[in-house]
Structures are given as structure tokens and as C-alpha cells.
Amino acid sequence: MNSTGTDAPTPSVPLPEGVRLGETHGVPALLVTTPAATAELLLDGAQLISWIPTGEQDLLWLSPDSAFGEREAVRGGIPLIGPWFGPGRDMAMEVKHGWLRNLRWDLAAAERAGDEVVITLATPEDVRALSATARFRLGAELSVDLTITAGPRPLELEAALHTYLAVGDVRRIEIHGLEGAAFLDNTRGLVSDVMPEGEPLRPTASTDRVVDSAAEVTVHDTKNARRIVSTPRGTAKTVVWNPWDAQVTEMADIPDAAWSDFVCIEPAIAKDGYVALAPGDSHRIGVTYRIER
């Protein structure tokens, strides 16, 4: 942790015991310490970059080469993606993965219930195309819920919780729960394919799949001897991504040797799983994580 808190900004709402507004990596963040967990939540992108339930290693991977600061896309943790995914459904959007992750969000509420802390961040009022809240329930389990409300125009919404799960070695994981599901393979020009029946996905090469499933996914991390259970809600797809050893060399914010340290499992509404919102209508996507030994 790189927190100082010396010139900490003043919180806009009262903070409960165990939560403070300070700094990490030179940017403002909510810093959580309770008997159940520690966590770091950036105002930039409403991006959770660390959640460590007591006695565990971090759920989340954060690149040591990530950029930080207003409008930067932080590499790791849980980037909030929207209002489109990747280049958008028409493949024409210049800002990849939308702009939610490039906003500095406002602190809207922070509460404590026992050892759990619930923090809500909101998009700034001058953002008019949509409004959004991101709610983080931080305890022995982690829940993240992103609610997006269309502004004055209809919105064909894509969104994702682009979670970077920390794993011991991506070559030694099994991804359970997506067996037999159809997917679009983004390593092969979005060709349609089907996940094998009856066996988990064991990544062996660059993997970039938009899987037609909103099922619970369990990642068996052999090297760390733990299982990560990801339970989504309000989603239609699950994106599975790891760049592997060649694509990573094109990415300035991931050390070449670090590609095996994470896998992205992303609950999403994307491609034909988008949600059409009338002006003022909302949709919520969410996920709960637990770690099992």
C-alpha cells in the first residue's frame, strides 16, 4: 500500500469507523480497514483496486506499471466499463470500453453494518448522457453493483465489471461454470464457437471470449490453492480475457512477465446482450465474490 493521507481531501459525506478518504498511488481513494477486510477504492473510475479479506491474499490484480490520475484507465482491480463495451456494437467507438472508467466519481454515501462497509459512488452531476451509481459492499465477501440510468435520450447500454482476478499462474487455473456455452472469439475476428461440454476451460493461449452465459463461475487457482467464486446478477454475458505472452508486449501498462498473474472474468451486458433503456430508465449489473480454500 502506498497510502499517505497527509493532504487528504475532505469527504463530502460522513465516513464511518474503518473508512477514510486518503490517497493511494498519488490519487484520492477510500481506504477501508475493518476486522473483515481491507480495501482501496479510487474515485477515478470508481475503481476498486484492492480487496483483501482477512487472512487471504488480494482478490484483485493491479499492474505495477499502471497509470493513475484523472482520465487514465487504471490497469487492474475492477474497471467499470460502459456505456459501450470494447469498440461498441457497431465497432466504431474511438474510446475503447466507454468512458465510465475515465471519470472522477463523487462519494455519495458510506455506511457500516457490523464488519461490513457499504460505499456508494456516483457520476458527477455535469455528466448528462447518463447517471450511474456504483455500490461496493466490502466485508468477508465483496459485492459490486453498477446502476446506470439513461439521460434525456434512449440508451442502448453495454456495460461490464472488468475484474482482474489475481491468480498464481493463469496456465494453472480451471474456469468452471461456462461449459457448453456459445461464445464469440475475439482472438479470431469474433467467430462463433462453443465451449467444450463437461470440462472446465483451461487457458493455454491468448483468450478473449464473450461467452453467452450469466452463470456463476468458479476459478480454481491451483498455485494459490484457492477457489474464487464469481456470482453475477443482471448480466447476460461473461467475458474471459488474458493477453498471454505475445499480446502483452503491445501493452505499455503491463510488465511483459506479468501476464500470467491474472485472468479477467467480466460479468457483462455486451454485444446482443445489450439493454435498451428509455430516457430515465435504469439497469443494474452486479457481482458477488467469495474466496474458498
Ligand SMILES: O=P(O)(O)OC[C@H]1O[C@@H](O)[C@H](O)[C@@H](O)[C@@H]1O
Ligand atoms: O486494454 P483495455 O481497453 O483495458 O482492454 C483490455 C481487454 O478487455 C477485454 O474485456 C476485451 O475483451 C479485450 O479485447 C481487451 O483487450
